[in-house]
Amino acid sequence: MRRVAIVGIGHTKFGVRNASLRELAFEAAREALEDAKLTIDDLDSLIVGIVSAEFAKMVSPGAQIAEYLGINPKGSMRVEAACATGSAAIRAGYMTIASGLSDLVLVVGCEKMRELSTQEGLEIMSKAADTKWEYSFCCTFAGYYAMLANAHMKRYGTTEEQLAMVGVKNHSNALNNPYAHLHKKINIDDVLNSKMVAYPLKLYDSCPLSDGAAAVVLASDELANKFEEPIWISGLGVATDTASMMTRESYTEIRGATLAAREAYKYAKVDPSDIDLAEVHDAFTIGEILAYEDLGFCKKGKGGELVEEGETEIGGKIPVNTDGGLKAKGHPLGATGVSQAVEIVTQLRGEAGKRQVEGAEIGLSHNVGGNGQYIFVTIYKR
Amino acid sequence: MIIIEFEAFSILSHTKVNDFVNFLEKGKIIGTICKKCGKKYFPSVTDCRKCLSNQFEWVELDNKGKLETFTMISVPPSRVQDYIPPSYNFNHYLIGIIKTNEGFRVMGWIRGLKLEDIEIGMDMKCKPLIFNRRGRKRVTIELIPLK
Ligand SMILES: [Zn+2]
Numbered sequence: 001m002r003r004v005a006i007v008g009i010g011h012t013k014f015g016v017r018n019a020s021l022r023e024l025a026f027e028a029a030r031e032a033l034e035d036a037k038l039t040i041d042d043l044d045s046l047i048v049g050i051v052s053a054e055f056a057k058m059v060s061p062g063a064q065i066a067e068y069l070g071i072n073p074k075g076s077m078r079v080e081a082a083c084a085t086g087s088a089a090i091r092a093g094y095m096t097i098a099s100g101l102s103d104l105v106l107v108v109g110c111e112k113m114r115e116l117s118t119q120e121g122l123e124i125m126s127k128a129a130d131t132k133w134e135y136s137f138c139c140t141f142a143g144y145y146a147m148l149a150n151a152h153m154k155r156y157g158t159t160e161e162q163l164a165m166v167g168v169k170n171h172s173n174a175l176n177n178p179y180a181h182l183h184k185k186i187n188i189d190d191v192l193n194s195k196m197v198a199y200p201l202k203l204y205d206s207c208p209l210s211d212g213a214a215a216v217v218l219a220s221d222e223l224a225n226k227f228e229e230p231i232w233i234s235g236l237g238v239a240t241d242t243a244s245m246m247t248r249e250s251y252t253e254i255r256g257a258t259l260a261a262r263e264a265y266k267y268a269k270v271d272p273s274d275i276d277l278a279e280v281h282d283a284f285t286i287g288e289i290l291a292y293e294d295l296g297f298c299k300k301g302k303g304g305e306l307v308e309e310g311e312t313e314i315g316g317k318i319p320v321n322t323d324g325g326l327k328a329k330g331h332p333l334g335a336t337g338v339s340q341a342v343e344i345v346t347q348l349r350g351e352a353g354k355r356q357v358e359g360a361e362i363g364l365s366h367n368v369g370g371n372g373q374y375i376f377v378t379i380y381k382r
Numbered sequence: 383m384i385i386i387e388f389e390a391f392s393i394l395s396h397t398k399v400n401d402f403v404n405f406l407e408k409g410k411i412i413g414t415i416c417k418k419c420g421k422k423y424f425p426s427v428t429d430c431r432k433c434l435s436n437q438f439e440w441v442e443l444d445n446k447g448k449l450e451t452f453t454m455i456s457v458p459p460s461r462v463q464d465y466i467p468p469s470y471n472f473n474h475y476l477i478g479i480i481k482t483n484e485g486f487r488v489m490g491w492i493r494g495l496k497l498e499d500i501e502i503g504m505d506m507k508c509k510p511l512i513f514n515r516r517g518r519k520r521v522t523i524e525l526i527p528l529k
Contacts, residue, residue: 119459119460120460122459122460123459123460123461126459126461127393131392131393131394132392132393132394132397132425133392133425133489134489135392135393135461136391136392136393136461136465136520136522137465137477137489137490137491137522138455138458138459138461138462138465138466138475138477139453139455139477139489140455140457140458140459142455142457143453143455143477146453147451147452147453147478147479148451150451150452150453150502151450151451151502154451154502154503195456195457196454196456197456197457198453198454198455198456198457199453199454199456199497244425245479245487245489246424246425246479246486246487246488246489247425247487248487251450251451251479
């Protein structure tokens with residue numbers, strides 16, 4: 001199998017954007033191609049990651065994006081794995097190159113969430129959980145994560161303050177990321193006093209609904225070595241679990257994340273202690289605490305303490321979500337996994353400015369689909 | 383035989399386990415058991431993942447168990463208008479999952495408790511509920527504290 005590297009990165013401003021899905025995709029693609037000093041003509045194929053075409057009022061959105069990018073008649077397909085779609089798209093791009101089918105692939109993750117009202121958006125997302133057996137209990141995604149939070153608080157003594165600390169840290173990091181949706185410094189009381197969404201999760205424990213896109217150019221090893229600073233995809237792990245909450249074994253971990261991480265570490269031949277920074281799926285603050293534990297940055301149950309001790313801040317033992325995370329940067333569903341890759345590449349190149357993790361060599365992304373049914377863990381090295 | 387449609391319980395109407403809702407209406411929460419290998423399922427399935435058999439029987443669940451987890455939804459989705467049972471508050475409703483004595487997990491609306499009264503691990507039972515909402519017959523499951 002051939003090695004695969006990222007040789008170009010692009011990212012749109014996340015937020016409420018007066019731009020269509022295809023225009024967002026182009027913004028990110030243009031930046032990635034310019035970064036790699038390439039044109040559309042140089043590419044062999046395109047992978048598009050989008051979670052729900054319903055958000056953008058279309059069916060088969062990948063084709064409309066391929067057309068707007070001018071990739072026709074080259075090959076293209078859309079990939080979907082709920083909120084982990086971006087990472088699935090990168091994995092698909094990796095497979096396309098590793099197999100020898102293509103040498104140079106553009107991966108674009110995008111989502112246009114604000115064309116619709118918040119209520120309409122929440123309804124679409126609800127259908128990413130078990131529609132047959134659980135839909136009628138009117139749970140939301142915040143509700144599913146809240147169930148994990150309550151179970152974790154009961155078993156391990158994790159506190160609402162510790163959850164809040166995740167939000168405070170990520171909002172603080174986002175201040176130094178021009179692409180972030182939210183640029184607002186908050187403190188623990190702001191989180192604790194914000195509107196309850198699903199007990200114990202409050203507004204500032206939750207990510208916003210954002211429009212946005214991110215793109216990476218992937219290259220085979222012989223091509224990648226001609227670029228200035230290729231960043232290698234050195235480990236991939238994927239695992240799945242039930243969409244149905246009723247058939248889960250545990251509510252105090254995302255089991256698939258533990259399994260996917262194990263696979264990725266083995267693939268990359270590294271340990272959790274080798275990771276210099278991580279991008280994790282903090283759609284809700286409890287998600288980041290579970291990620292610390294599932295990824296092995298601390299023992300199960302100790303995630304709350306890890307954030308409280310400041311170890312996941314920039315300058316700590318393992319900086320997490322240096323770009324603001326989903327919480328403050330925003331979570332345009334299909335874009336998120338690609339956006340995580342963009343931040344890690346930026347960090348490993350040493351181009352992250354005020355949020356730079358000094359001397360970062362190895363980065364990890366953790367991207368969770370739905371309420372835990374898809375998990376992709378990807379490890380990147382200089 | 384279809385007496386009430388699965389849609390009385392779900393967003394979906396076509397399923398091979400429509401009898402699940404007919405049993406709910408009769409006051410029973412049922413799973414399925416594979417006739418070939420004996421594996422028991424809840425939620426009900428007609429297809430066994432273990433042995434691939436499609437031969438199954440209905441089996442009533444032990445309805446008692448302990449609360450595994452819960453939440454109180456304060457920002458509800460719009461479908462709450464269609465599905466919430468009477469006597470529940472649209473803007474603050476409690477839902478949870480119990481683990482029954484047999485080891486199955488059942489989701490339901492939590493009845494008769496305030497947030498401050500809830501304790502994970504407390505003894506509860508699951509029970510069907512039939513009601514009308516916006517001119518439609520609905521069947522659902524409630525979780526009720528024991529004692
Ligand atoms: Zn069987």
